[in-house]
Amino acid sequence: LNAPEIHLCAVSKTRLSSFWNHLMLGGCYWRLYHHTAHGAGVFLDGKKIELVPEKVYLLPPNCNLRTWSDGIPEQLYIHFEVENISGSRAHLLNGVELAKAGCVAGILEELHECFAQENCPPARRKLLALSLLTASIAKLPKEAFSEIDCDRRIINACDFIRSNTDKEINLSMLAHIAGLSENVFLRDFKAQTGSTPYQYLLHVRYTQAARLLQFGNCTIDEICYMIGVNDRFHFSRTFKRMYGVPPAQYRKHLQEQASAEE
Numbered sequence: 182l183n184a185p186e187i188h189l190c191a192v193s194k195t196r197l198s199s200f201w202n203h204l205m206l207g208g209c210y211w212r213l214y215h216h217t218a219h220g221a222g223v224f225l226d227g228k229k230i231e232l233v234p235e236k237v238y239l240l241p242p243n244c245n246l247r248t249w250s251d252g253i254p255e256q257l258y259i260h261f262e263v264e265n266i267s268g269s270r271a272h273l274l275n276g277v278e279l280a281k282a283g284c285v286a287g288i289l290e291e292l293h294e295c296f297a298q299e300n301c302p303p304a305r306r307k308l309l310a311l312s313l314l315t316a317s318i319a320k321l322p323k324e325a326f327s328e329i330d331c332d333r334r335i336i337n338a339c340d341f342i343r344s345n346t347d348k349e350i351n352l353s354m355l356a357h358i359a360g361l362s363e364n365v366f367l368r369d370f371k372a373q374t375g376s377t378p379y380q381y382l383l384h385v386r387y388t389q390a391a392r393l394l395q396f397g398n399c400t401i402d403e404i405c406y407m408i409g410v411n412d413r414f415h416f417s418r419t420f421k422r423m424y425g426v427p428p429a430q431y432r433k434h435l436q437e438q439a440s441a442e443e
Contacts, residue, residue, distance in 0.1 A: 188343070190260035190388050192310040193395065194296050197221045200434060201250035204425045208384040209376040211268070212240040213259040213314060215289060220252015225274050236276040237289060237317055241268020241326070243375045257293065259310050260388060262339075263318070265331045267375065272325035277317050285320065288313045334359040335373045338366070339381065346386050347409045352378055386410065387423050394432045401428055 190210050201221055206212065215237045222231040223246040232238055234254075240246065242262075279286040292309040295301040318326075338355045355378050356366035370378050386408040393404045402413060410416045420428045 185263050185265045187311060187314055188262040188264075189307060189310060190262065190385070191392060192259050192306060193392070194255060194257045194293075195395075195435065196253055197250050197256050198253050198434065199250065200424070200426045200431065201248050202425065204248040204423075206240060206244055206246045206248065207380075207423075208260070208388075209242050209374050209381045210260045210262050210384065210388075211242060212238075212244075213261070213317060214238045214240070215257045216254040217257075217293075218252065218254035220254045221248070221250040221256070223248050223274065230274060235280065236278055237282075237285065237313075239275040239277065239317055239321060239325075240273060241275075244268070244273045246273060257289075257296070259314060261310075261314060264336065265328050266318075266326050267329045269325055269327065272322070275321050275325050277320045282316070282320050285313065285316045288316055329373065332369055332373060334361060335366075335370055338370065338378070339374065342378075342382050342385055346382075346389055347407055349409060350382055383419070384423075387420060390416070390420060390428065391424060391431070394428055395435050404428070 197216075197220075206223070214232055215234070216232045217234055219231060219233060222229065224230070225246060229249060277285060279289065288309060292306070292313055295306050295309055338359045341355070341358055342350060352363055352367065355370075356363045359366050359369075361369065367377065370381075374381055376384075390404050390408050393399055393407065397404075399407065401416070405411070405413050405416045410419075417427050417429075420431070424431055426434070
């Protein structure tokens with residue numbers, strides 16, 4: 182019996198503030214959120230929904246929900262992909278109540294503690310994240326997701342993108358890797374991932390850029406080079422569109438947050 186593979190894209194914590202206002206949560210990956218306090222959430226069907234501390238939330242790929250924040254809660258977030266599992270447009274915000282979710286609350290507490298420890302091994306953090314994801318997904322109603330037939334050729338193309346963000350990647354190259362014509366590859370890729378190859382590449386690159394801004398000391402120019410973007414102006418403009426603020430301001434916010442909590 183082969184279980185669906187989970188690929189971790191990001192596992193982190195941040196302090197939300199005004200930058201969380203009016204973001205559009207797009208992208209080809211699932212999201213798990215837990216807020217430690219009140220004061221931030223999303224708009225769903227025009228209604229302002231708060232992400233409360235008593236729940237963890239799972240959002241499917243390409244949910245395109247707009248965010249809001251009038252407080253500064255701490256947010257634990259995990260971005261991830263699940264092979265063979267697709268979300269439902271009728272279930273864009275799935276809350277799992279911690280009081281009724283058995284082991285989910287315990288794993289979540291351990292993961293929060295791991296972030297609080299300076300010497301917590303990254304491997305343990307990833308294992309706790311994977312445990313939290315599997316336990317949380319198992320609590321979703323069956324209507325919240327569906328199984329899809331995964332084409333190994335498309336999976337190989339996705340793996341290539343994730344491993345080669347610093348390289349120039351185009352449709353012709355990816356179709357060749359998959360052994361398909363460009364039109365067939367484009368159709369099958371979108372059917373399996375819910376996004377075009379370009380959209381997939383874009384979100385992989387800029388998720389990596391956000392991690393480098395948060396945890397690394399690289400300059401903006403160095404980050405552009407590392408994620409395969411040649412134009413710094415284009416990088417800054419796209420980053421602002423995806424994260425709500427320019428990259429330099431994003432880094433400054435995180436540094437000020439870290440200093441305030443020391």
